[in-house]
Amino acid sequence: QVQLVESGGGLVQAGGSLRLSCAASERTFKTYTMGWFRQAPGRDREFVAAIDVSDGMTNYADSVKGRFTIARDNAKNTLYLQMNTLKAEDTAVYYCAAGIGSEVAGIQSYHLWGQGTQVTISS
Numbered sequence: 001q002v003q004l005v006e007s008g009g010g011l012v013q014a015g016g017s018l019r020l021s022c023a024a025s026e027r028t029f030k031t032y033t034m035g036w037f038r039q040a041p042g043r044d045r046e047f048v049a050a051i052d053v054s055d056g057m058t059n060y061a062d063s064v065k066g067r068f069t070i071a072r073d074n075a076k077n078t079l080y081l082q083m084n085t086l087k088a089e090d091t092a093v094y095y096c097a098a099g100i101g102s103e104v105a106g107i108q109s110y111h112l113w114g115q116g117t118q119v120t121i122s123s
Contacts, residue, residue, distance in 0.1 A: 009117030022096030038092035050104040
């Protein structure tokens with residue numbers, strides 16, 4: 001059973017914006033911390049942002065602070081990643097993840113993953 005489904009990726013010019021969405025089951029959304037990761041060709045998957053299930057506290061990678069915003073809509077069981085001022089180095093496949101690990105930036109903290117959505121920034 002697919003529990004996380006991303007959408008919203010695409011091709012945009014540098015400086016532009018995109019909003020990614022991740023639809024989750026109600027149980028998943030109300031139980032787990034939700035996060036976004038990305039993986040560029042030839043590179044390891046890296047943390048982008050996370051939002052806590054209980055208090056809504058957010059965490060961001062330094063590379064996206066001030067440009068990206070993670071948010072959750074509890075009524076729609078949907079996670080968002082608003083990406084502004086996009087750069088060529090933001091090009092990657094973006095993954096939605098859910099988990100309960102204490103280290104929100106660590107891949108090991110997440111056990112549910114979406115299929116990924118491609119984001120390509122042209123310079």
